[in-house]
Amino acid sequence: MSHRTMDWLMLLGCVSLWPGMVLAEVGSFTGCNMYFYRDAEPRGFDTADTAEICQRYSNLYHFATLYDRPQRIPRWSAYTLGEPNCPGQAQKRSQWFVEPQLAHPDESPEMTTEAESTLSLDEWRSSQAINEDYEDTSYDRGHLNPNAFQYNDDHTATFTLTNAVPMNPYFNRVHWSKLEKTLKAQLTGSCRNAGGKPYLVTGAVPSDSEKIPIEAEDKEGDRNRPYNRVSVPSHVWTAVCCDHGDNNRKFSFAFIGENKEASGLQIIPVEQLNTELSRLYKTPGPVEVFADDCGSESQKGQEVLSAMKKALYNIFQILLTDPYSQLVKRRKLDRETSQVMTSQTLDQKKMQLTGIGFLVGISRLADGHSQFEKTYEQDNLAPAVARLARAADDSELYIRVTAPGWPCVEEFCGYQGYAYSWCYTSDSNDWDYCCTGKCTVNPASKLYQCPRGDGSTIQCSPQYSTMTVSGKVCRADHPCGLYEEKYFWCYIDYKDNWDYCCSPQHNCGTHGYGYQWCYIEDPEKSWEFCTMRITPW
Structure with missing residues (x-):
């Protein structure tokens, strides 16, 4: 068998862990306003079916959650950054805690296991996700308020299903986990240690149709268990606000990623996140995560964003083995990516970090041409980064992969004088077709196909x-x-x-x-x- 290699832009992601005895209070955020920037809860997310929960443990509040009863997941959790060092924290366990007050408002505010409660399974199921919903599935119980951000009682209080959503395991344990670790380090150094207070809101966008599915083994072995109850989020997002007495040191930013194994990550201003969330949640009115967007245009915020991108890039470099790092193409991509991150002309609001590479949004192709000529001249970027692929509005800056999955050599995919898109795949003038649209399954053949630009299709390979x-x-x-x-x-x-x-x-x-x-x-x-x-x- 003959196999060849390819250049690939790695993608990003998350992880979370566990509890003890937890209390919560449902119905109002009055007791936990301290977890909201300027005491103002996020606006535009609530519906007639959402429940406000002040999560409480050992008679103290620890964070706030807006819970979506029909979807059986939280829409968001609001919290602050805990202590920077958290040794000896609780380990994972098989049974998470649930919230009695979601089933009956008169129940005790003390969270409990299902086995220790007097409520029946049907009563639990009527209002929220329970442990069996996650059993024998391929999904993690992913924290919104990360356990890794909290210490002692704050840490314990995160292990409740009212703070969990079904996450793709690779997204949760790899992409989002790396992001959380980098974010925690940046906020500790740039906000907490600089006299500021970090406020965070992490949310999940319920899917219109996808629920945790039934597994084949359960169809045969557990016929009494109801399925398709818990919404699998399409996206997970976090908004960050560093409040500071000195407005010049105040900053905010946000990021959002798709809940799937191959997940890109957008790092964007808070006001842009508001617009995107209004679209994704299909809200009747505007969304506002932070009052006044918490200084999202500040110079300090831009500095922290730049540091975040560089830190994430360094993390992904560590994943590459030594032999690969010696390759000419690897060194070239490292150099190009580093130059992109230090560019002074690229619009940071339109940069989309996808791992060890970037996507850059442009409003019009003509604007893109002039922008990248300027970028190339002023920042001395490599020609590979400065060229534009033949593409439509808001397109990828470059396409390097042929339809079968092999990397382009020397050039990007493009028409280059022909009716179809193509590129060379080796130094000896071998070439192949490129996709000009998504690589999708043909319903009749069950094989993957994509358009190649001349009106015909070609077999392709998903990655x-x-x-x-x-x-x-x-x-x-x-x-x-x-x-x-x-x-x-x-x-x-x-x-x-x-x-x-x-x-x-x-x-x-x-x-x-x-x-x-x-x-x-x-x-x-x-x-x-x-x-x-x-x-x-």
């Missing part, structure tokens, strides 16, 4: 995962894909060792059998045993 059937991590520059084979695979090192991947249309699971397996070929043909199934937290 969708970074884990193999045996749980190995794909090489940083080579995610799961077809790469001109019939089955899905990826390299796992730089010695051309490789492993199969589950088809993007068939996740690893028992699927009605006593072992874990998945199809590695579409349509459903060859299969392999797999060990990617992740035990729920």
